[in-house]
Amino acid sequence: MENVHLVPEEEEDDLYTGYNDYNPTFDGEDLHNDEGFQQAVRTSHGRRPPMTAKYPGTAIGVRPLGTAYGSRMPVGTAMGRPMTGAVQDGAARPMTAVRAAGYSSSIARGSVFDPLGQSKGPAPPLETRNEDTPEEKIKILEKKVNDLIEESCLAHARGDLQLSLEKAKEAGRKERALVRQREQTGTADHINLDLTYSVLFNLANQYANNDMYTEALNTYQVIVKNKMFSNAGRLKVNMANIYFKQKNYTKAIKFYRMALDQISNAHSAMRIKIMQNIGVVFIHMGQYSDAITSFEYIMSESPNIKTGFNLILCYYAIGDRERMKKAFQKLICVPLGTDDDDKYIPPNDDPHGNMVIEAIKNDKLHQMERERKALAEKYIMTSAKLIAPAIESSFAAGFDWCVDMVKGSQYVELANDLEINKAITYLRQRDFRQAVETLKMFEKKDSRVKSAAATNLSFLYFLEKDYDQADRYAELAMSADRYNPAALVNKGNTEFVKEDYEKAAEFYKEALHNDSSCTEALYNLGLSYKRLGRLEEALDCFLKLHAILRNSAQVMYQLANLYEMLEDPHQAIEWLMQLTSVTPTDAQVLAKLGDLYDNEGDKSQAFQYYYESYRYFPSNISVIEWLGAYYIDTQFCEKAIQYFERATLIQPTQVKWQLMVASCYRRSGNYQKALETYKDIHRKFPENVECLRFLVRLCTDMGLKEVQDYATKLKKVEKMKEIREQRVRSGRDSSARGRREGSAGSGSSSSPINTPPLRASVSRSEAKYSPVLEQGRDSGQSNHGTSAKGERISAKLKTLPGSNEPYEASTQQEIDASYVDPLGPQMQRPKTAAKKRTEEDEFADEELGDDLLPE
Numbered sequence: 001m002e003n004v005h006l007v008p009e010e011e012e013d014d015l016y017t018g019y020n021d022y023n024p025t026f027d028g029e030d031l032h033n034d035e036g037f038q039q040a041v042r043t044s045h046g047r048r049p050p051m052t053a054k055y056p057g058t059a060i061g062v063r064p065l066g067t068a069y070g071s072r073m074p075v076g077t078a079m080g081r082p083m084t085g086a087v088q089d090g091a092a093r094p095m096t097a098v099r100a101a102g103y104s105s106s107i108a109r110g111s112v113f114d115p116l117g118q119s120k121g122p123a124p125p126l127e128t129r130n131e132d133t134p135e136e137k138i139k140i141l142e143k144k145v146n147d148l149i150e151e152s153c154l155a156h157a158r159g160d161l162q163l164s165l166e167k168a169k170e171a172g173r174k175e176r177a178l179v180r181q182r183e184q185t186g187t188a189d190h191i192n193l194d195l196t197y198s199v200l201f202n203l204a205n206q207y208a209n210n211d212m213y214t215e216a217l218n219t220y221q222v223i224v225k226n227k228m229f230s231n232a233g234r235l236k237v238n239m240a241n242i243y244f245k246q247k248n249y250t251k252a253i254k255f256y257r258m259a260l261d262q263i264s265n266a267h268s269a270m271r272i273k274i275m276q277n278i279g280v281v282f283i284h285m286g287q288y289s290d291a292i293t294s295f296e297y298i299m300s301e302s303p304n305i306k307t308g309f310n311l312i313l314c315y316y317a318i319g320d321r322e323r324m325k326k327a328f329q330k331l332i333c334v335p336l337g338t339d340d341d342d343k344y345i346p347p348n349d350d351p352h353g354n355m356v357i358e359a360i361k362n363d364k365l366h367q368m369e370r371e372r373k374a375l376a377e378k379y380i381m382t383s384a385k386l387i388a389p390a391i392e393s394s395f396a397a398g399f400d401w402c403v404d405m406v407k408g409s410q411y412v413e414l415a416n417d418l419e420i421n422k423a424i425t426y427l428r429q430r431d432f433r434q435a436v437e438t439l440k441m442f443e444k445k446d447s448r449v450k451s452a453a454a455t456n457l458s459f460l461y462f463l464e465k466d467y468d469q470a471d472r473y474a475e476l477a478m479s480a481d482r483y484n485p486a487a488l489v490n491k492g493n494t495e496f497v498k499e500d501y502e503k504a505a506e507f508y509k510e511a512l513h514n515d516s517s518c519t520e521a522l523y524n525l526g527l528s529y530k531r532l533g534r535l536e537e538a539l540d541c542f543l544k545l546h547a548i549l550r551n552s553a554q555v556m557y558q559l560a561n562l563y564e565m566l567e568d569p570h571q572a573i574e575w576l577m578q579l580t581s582v583t584p585t586d587a588q589v590l591a592k593l594g595d596l597y598d599n600e601g602d603k604s605q606a607f608q609y610y611y612e613s614y615r616y617f618p619s620n621i622s623v624i625e626w627l628g629a630y631y632i633d634t635q636f637c638e639k640a641i642q643y644f645e646r647a648t649l650i651q652p653t654q655v656k657w658q659l660m661v662a663s664c665y666r667r668s669g670n671y672q673k674a675l676e677t678y679k680d681i682h683r684k685f686p687e688n689v690e691c692l693r694f695l696v697r698l699c700t701d702m703g704l705k706e707v708q709d710y711a712t713k714l715k716k717v718e719k720m721k722e723i724r725e726q727r728v729r730s731g732r733d734s735s736a737r738g739r740r741e742g743s744a745g746s747g748s749s750s751s752p753i754n755t756p757p758l759r760a761s762v763s764r765s766e767a768k769y770s771p772v773l774e775q776g777r778d779s780g781q782s783n784h785g786t787s788a789k790g791e792r793i794s795a796k797l798k799t800l801p802g803s804n805e806p807y808e809a810s811t812q813q814e815i816d817a818s819y820v821d822p823l824g825p826q827m828q829r830p831k832t833a834a835k836k837r838t839e840e841d842e843f844a845d846e847e848l849g850d851d852l853l854p855e
Helices: 035-042 103-107 134-158 161-185 193-209 213-225 234-246 247-261 268-285 290-299 305-318 321-332 351-362 363-393 394-409 414-428 434-446 447-463 468-480 485-497 501-514 519-531 535-548 553-565 569-582 586-599 603-616 621-633 636-650 655-667 671-684 689-702 707-746 839-852
Strands: none
Touching: 103 636, 103 707, 134 434, 134 569, 161 363, 193 213, 193 234, 213 586, 234 247, 234 268, 247 268, 247 447, 268 290, 268 305, 268 839, 290 569, 305 321, 305 363, 321 363, 321 394, 321 519, 321 586, 363 394, 363 414, 363 468, 414 434, 434 447, 447 468, 468 485, 468 839, 485 501, 485 519, 501 519, 519 553, 535 553, 553 586, 569 586, 586 603, 603 621, 621 636, 636 655, 655 671, 655 689, 671 689
């Protein structure tokens, strides 16, 4: 009330005097009753020029207005001019200033009604901007510089780093031209410093993005040293980052600290990030104590998950158990700043609330919260697995301590995951019993954990080939969580090893229905179709898998093998060529390529790939045999010797490789070396008929005295061989008679005993959780004339000469690896791979082996 001033009662003036007064001149309601107005309209009296004020003092004078309403109140004009239509000396003055809109007295003389003035024509055009003025040129140039900066940033966002750098350089050139133009026009005081800063900053960033660190540092130095740029000291953080990339850690620390000194305490978030960078640099330098100082300061001021994890790493590096425990406790207490998942559970009685929750359930904010929570769980799990073996006497005790800590924190769901990781750690230590016991503890837990534990147990038993237990736990995992694709894959694997491929395929398809990205299920489904003979469907599966796993060697091999089985060798070769780009040193793939080219008749390409296969893996007998046969076929017996000698080292008990070496010496004309080799073979294998025959022949031709001894030994060996063959034949005849007599005695109602078919050997890696490459077995299913091992030797070996042929004969007859009698007539053999030894030969070798092998 102190500021309220009341008006004294003696003051008679009213504060609101004249509030309702108005100029009656503007009252046009009764103009048709105003005689003066009507007279001015009807005559030219109203078109006379207005009279100027002749009465002195009209600015303060008061005269009555002459209107149809009479003089209501005295009104004076502000310019000393009497109001139009005012009564002067008793005569009413015409109201010439009042004129009706669109009305003219000349309307009767042919004028049209045009209230908007459209008859005057269009409005004149706007004046064009004069771009020749210096100021306009400067504005246009500034706009071009801003456009170039924007284009540079957009090019960087698209990943076109070279274009972004070129645009940044062009913006720098335009900006320098702009500065020169301002200096020439004398407006240097109006230089746009913000534009200059933007150009230099963008140029430095683009230099750094293109790994041009020296140019980037120079550009940043230009900005930092210019005192006209405010807050330029912050860019020393960017310079420190460049030094960190260059592994110049000392300078990185220096510039981080300089930036820290130039940032005030008001920007605490920026200071925390710089301190975190300093700690990371100290870790790279191996100065863990200095890093611990930085991280401890951050955890005390503004704790975060990443810093807590780095602090645990530093304590682990210096081996401080107690501080590791304290850091882990701090880590699990870091607040995430996210809402509980209960917030996204819709209430049943509020449809509007349900709609809102459905809208925000998968929005960007909730996705960010999920990512932040997943990152925190990842750091906590990694920390627990890292420190568990170090904080206690055994890793099991360490895991138990970590589990107890986690159970009392906001990450209680991670306790079960830590227990499962404990079981996996047992597996890595090859302690399967403890792993199984740990996983069996989860059988009474909630469904999610039970399903995960049962899945791991099923896989463990599958690896141990205990398929019944694997099937049992796969069923348990499926009953706990039917939508668990891993459990369905394990169940399908158990059916696969039972050779029930149809049922296995059903489980794989169900796993794919639950999780279309389950590559294990898709791979195993392709294998199931392949075993069922549904090659086209298998091909579709592996083609889909190849679209997901572009560089998977296993998938490429399966595609090549399927095309080979579909009798499309060109596609098979193409896929194997792609496979060699992924695994260029895989000897088996190179050998397969050689085999396919050999089947196509391209010997040169086949030789190239077989040779590459031999170079990477010189112990593959089939490759060695093919290369040796190729050189014999091309009349380069000297080069074939090294391959057969390698085969001799790999299989020293196989006489055929040593015979091949001796044969190559003989074919090349080195008879003395051939004789020595045959003698060496005879010492190791004294009962070998082929060796003795060649010794007799060579000694005869060379006129040596040992010929009689070798001839005598040859007759003895041949006699023993005939006796052995007779014994084998008589044994077979007696067994056949016994079978016929037993069959006759059993009557016609008895059915013959069927030999059970061999079960397909499914490797663990074929139907397991992460499939691997099928090689030998699938290659054997080819329809291109391959043998049971998936190998074929197409090079034709030259036959040994007969008794009546010279040693340098080049007869195009073929021999197999076990030599025929060179003294007898030669028989033409079909062009097939090297045939296997007969059962009688194998039996004979077994009888003679123990007594006649050399020391």
